[in-house]
Amino acid sequence: MNQTTFPETSTPGGVESPLFARARRSIAGGVSSPVRAGAAVGAAPPVVARARGSRIFDVDDREYIDYLCAYGPVLLGHADERITSAVERACKDGAVFGGTNLEEIRLAERVRDAMPSMERVRFVSTGTEACASAVRVARAFAGRSKIIRFAGNYHGHSDAMIFEAGAASNSRAESRSGITQGVAGDVLVLPYDDLNSLAEAFAREGDRVAAVILEPVVGNMGLVLPGDAFLPGVRSLATRHGALLIFDEVITGFRLGFGGAQDVYGVTPDLTCIGKVLGGGLPIAAFGGTAEVMAVLAPDGQVFQGGTFSGNPVCVAAAHALLDAIESDPFFYSRLSAKGDRLAQGARSALAEAGLNFPVVQLGSIVDFMFRDGPPHRTFEVAKRADAQRYARYYWEMLERGIFLPPSQMEVMFVTAAHSDEDIDKTVEAMRFVLCGLAEGAD
Ligand SMILES: Cc1ncc(COP(=O)(O)O)c(C=O)c1O
Known part of the structure; x- marks a missing residue:
């Protein structure tokens, strides 16, 4: 069974809505990003109208507790007043300038203070x-062409990053289409958390490898926490072979x-990419690294990288508002983690009650379980063995009970500061009901 298997749907969902059929007539595939089409659960999720706090509302004004959270950016909750008013103010002062702006400088300083490995940053969208961009910088700095990455990690949809990537990108075998053999030939894709295969790859190709890129905590093949030796091992192999490490x-x-996974795990990369949460829901991302490495970028160096909307004042204002909100509460992350703990504990008890042995994995506000037994997985191969049909039934039945989950079990659940204990308890209650039903219905 794999992610391409469509469920045999006797569920309330799994039927295309007339509105989604209309979307298909003007938007390619009905979506602006493929996972939203719900291939892994047999049909598209409801068309969304609005969202506020922990809730998302569909076009029929049905209300759901949201754990998709836009695949990660939503940290304070939807439509948080502090973000929306900062955005409104910034819009009134001009939405895009085409020049460095004061708040952009201040944001770069804040990012650098939070993640000291990012001595110099570049904002993108x-x-x-x-x-x-980080990959190009690494290649230019190292003067080498090969990149090592790991199956099931997802680094966006650029040519070199997309094949054998995680998230919903694996739902179609053709995700290699449009990518030249030349590009694919410069990328080695290895199993995650496997230092032996990394050491072998370096032994074979070491002097051609510019960089290793990875998710230090993977959120794109379910949630995968690295084994204790993995991140330090990757760090030292990369250093030994003169390759850069990109987190x-x-x-x-x-x-x-504030310091990301590199702070949690105490491993310092040469380059870091951030995005999602940074903009409080608006599109802003950044990459950065040591001053020496980042000096290859034009105008100081010869690597061109730029963008009309990069560092625009509206997204920058949203990012400041987000960082202000976090900084204003010394217990922000501990409170958020406590919500993650509550959801993970609840999921464990609901699964146990249903007699299911699926391992629940959690780190702070990220919570996940896949429909498979055994210890938590660390490779994409194992993640792909999870039962897609049962997840699809679970997805639609949870939706029916007002819970909005990711429409693919390669994705994870996110908790925000706006999720209340009552929200989480209601969610666990729904899990208990649905999982017990699924367990009873199993052969
Ligand atoms: C770890 C990781 N890197 C990169 C990306 C690409 O980000 P974006 O969708 O903003 O291009 C994603 C998106 O899901 C991601 O999860």
């Missing part, structure tokens, strides 16, 4: 741009804490 913290940056 998306995580895809951040990762593609893709697009999910983890400012979600796990």
Whole structure:
């Protein structure tokens, strides 16, 4: 069974709505990003009208407790007043300038203070741009062409990053289409958390490898926490072979804490990519690293990288408002983690009650379980063995009970500061009901 298997739907969902059919007539595939089409659960999720706090509302004004949270950016809750008023103010002063602005400088300083490995940063609009740019910088700095990355990690949809990537990108075998053999030939894709295969790859190709890029905590093949030896091992192998280490913290940056996963795990990369949470819901991302490495960028160096909307004052204002909100509460992250703990504990008890042994994995406000037994997985191969049909039934039945989950079990649940204990308890109650039903219905 794999992610391409559609569920045999006897569920309330799994039927295309007339509005989604209309979307298909004007938007390619009905979506602006493929996972939203719900291929892994058999049909598109409801068309969304608005969201506030922990809730998302569909076009029929049905209300759901949201754990998709836009695949990660929502940290304070939807439509948080502090963000919306900062954005409104910034819009009134001009939405885009085409020149360095004061608040952009101040934001770069704040990012650098939070993540000291990012001595110099560049703002971009998306995580895809951040990762593609970091890879180009690494190649230019190292004067080498090969990149090592790990199956099931997702670094956006640039040519070099997309094949054998995680998230919903694996739902179609053709995700290699449009990518030249030349590009694919410069990328080695290895199993995650496997230092032996990394050491072998370095032994074979070491002097051609410019960089290793990875998610230090993976949020794109379910939630995968690295084994104790993995991140320090990757760090030392990369250093020994003269390759740069790039941490893709697009999910983890400012979600796990101010210092990201690199602070949690005490491993310092040469380059870091952040995005998602940074903009409080608006599109801003960044990459950065040591001053020496980042000096290859034009105008100081010869690597061109830029963007009309990069560092625009509206997204920058949203990022400041987000950082202000976090900084104003010394217990922000501990409170947020407590909500994650509550959801993870609740999920464990609901699964146990249903007699299901799926391991629940949690780190702070990221919570996940896949429909598979055994210890928590660390590779994409194992993640792909999870039961897609049962997840699809679970997805639609949870939706029916007012819970908005990711429409693919490669994605994870996110908790925000706006989720109340009551929200979480209601969610666990729904899990208990649905999981017990699924367990009874199993053969
Ligand atoms: C770890 C990681 N890196 C990069 C990206 C790409 O970010 P974006 O969708 O903003 O281009 C994502 C998106 O899900 C991600 O999860």
